Amino acid sequence: MPNSRSTPLDTTAVRRRNLSAVLDLVHRRRGVTRADLTRALGLNRSTIGDLVGVLVAHGWVDERDDQTRSGVGRPSPLVVTRDRWLVAAINPELDVIDVALVSLGGEIVARRRTFVERPSAATAVEVAARVVRELSAEHPQATVLAAGVAVPGLVRRGDGCVRLAPRLGWRDEPLAEALREALGMPAAAANDAHLGSRAELTFGAGQGAASVLYLNGGPSGIGGGIVVDGRPVEGSAGYAGEIGHLSVDPRGIACACGAHGCLEALVPRAALTAAVGLAHPDDDELDAALQQAVTAEGDATGPVSSIVREQLGWLSIALRSVVNLLNPERIVLGGHLAALWRASSADDRAASLAEALPVTATDVRIEVAALGAQRLLIGAAELAWDGLIADPTEVVPLEAAGASAS
Ligand SMILES: [Zn+2]
Known part of the structure; x- marks a missing residue:
């Protein structure tokens, strides 16, 4: 017969789960009212008040009056x-090691890019x-x-071992x-596109969509993150996408993977950075430079516009296949693919899914990553x-948090 009274162990587990649920919601929504917490988590007001109090005492969150409410009653x-x-x-990455400190809510507090050509794993760890x-x-x-590390390669789920990063x-x-x-703290690693996908789904252009295809373009190539019915598709060992x-x-140029005519071989970021004459641009700089160059040419046959057009053509072939395969609700393009999309003409963009099956492609929305050059760091x-x-209070016991109490 089930016991109607909780044992002390149950109580501890329930409390830990509730603390985690509150912190998770504050994190994902970048701030939330106590009333919304009460509603979203189905807990009563005094329980929410107690949980928030614990998180405040441990230095995780703060409370302030909700200025956005103008209705009657206490805010x-x-x-x-x-x-x-x-x-x-x-x-x-191939030419840079990008490092940031990130707060709860996925806000970048500090960021530093260190230029290193083709770093070994040991160098990457040392610099980072x-x-x-x-x-x-x-x-x-x-x-x-x-x-957390976002790696342009195949990373084994579980231990964060990089099985292969070809470039x-x-x-x-x-x-x-x-x-x-090296750091003396917990560390985890995963594929960069999977993490970019996660960042965009939580804080960016994928929010609210259940089936999303995220394509990440970077110096090391193109990766993907697939979300179906709200769940990331990882494959049997974590290498999907x-x-x-x-x-x-199929008759195209050789790819670093050994095959021919792969999307990333035909749509390299380096061709775009060379076209605009930039050595180590981050994605936001590339995006701005590419749009400026295409606008300045004002002619689809100009040198930069021609590269943009050709690359969008190859990307469209890939999009047709994945749209037919997955019937996503939204496609999010990140990195140089976002820059490519935004630099393309409205006509070329409108034609990009013209050859997908009409019923599958009708309602697909294609968007650029909202988090721009920060998406992979936020994902990591x-x-x-x-x-x-x-397990927030286990990670930060009260005595550790005490020094910060204000
Ligand atoms: Zn390939």
């Missing part, structure tokens, strides 16, 4: 994130650990608790473990937040 206090606890987000320490020292009011030349690199040792290696031209931070949000 519900707004529970907001604070940046007492941070995570480190790392994105090693040094930059994390430098940025931490510049933010003495905060403490970095964990790290970086990494094979079977225990990246998460090395970083854990390699849209960059869809064949769009999500990976680091997972363990902290799951």
Whole structure:
């Protein structure tokens, strides 16, 4: 017969789960009223008040009056994130190691890009650990608790081992473990496109959509994140979504993977950066430069416009296949694919799904990533937040938080 009274163990587990649920909602919505917490979590007001109090005492959140309410009655206090606890987000690429400190709510507090040509995994760990320490020292009011890495390659679920990052030349690199040792804190790693997809779904252009196809374009190629019915599709070992290696031209040029005519071989970021004459632009800089160049040409046959047109043509072939396969509600383009899309003519964009099956393609919305050049870092931070949000008061006991009480 089920026991109607909770045992102490149950109570602790329920409380931990509730604390985690409150923190998760404050994080994802970047602030939420107590009234909304009560409604969303189905808990009573005094329980929510108690849980929020615990999170305030541990330095995770603050409370302030909700200024947005103008109706009658007492305004519900707004529970907001604070940046007492941070995570480190790392994105090693072909020419740069991008490092940021990220607060709850996915806000970038500090960011530093270090230019290194084709870093080895050991160099990437060394540079990342040094930059994390430098940025931490510049933010003495905060403490970095964990790290997440977005890797342009195939990363094994579970231990964060990079099985293969073809363009970086990494094979079977225990990246998460090395970083854990170098930083002395929990560290996790995952595929960059999967993390970009997660960031856009939580905070960006994928919000509210149940079936989303995210395409990430970067210096190392093109990856994908697939979400079907609200769940990420990872494949049997976590390697699903390699849209960059869809064949769009079987007689095409060789790809780093060994096959021919892959999407990423025909739509390289380097061709766009060379066309606008920039050496190490981040995605926002590339986006602005490409639009400016196309506008300045004012002619579809101009050199930059021709490259844009050709690349959009190859991208459209890939999109046709994936739309027919997955029937997504939304397609989100990130990195140089976003820049490519925005630099393309309205006619070319409108024709991009013209050859997909009409019934599948009719309601698909194509959008550019809302988080721009920050999407992979915010995604990497999500990976680091997972363990902290799951058990916030265990990670930060009261004595550790005490110093920050104000
Ligand atoms: Zn390939």
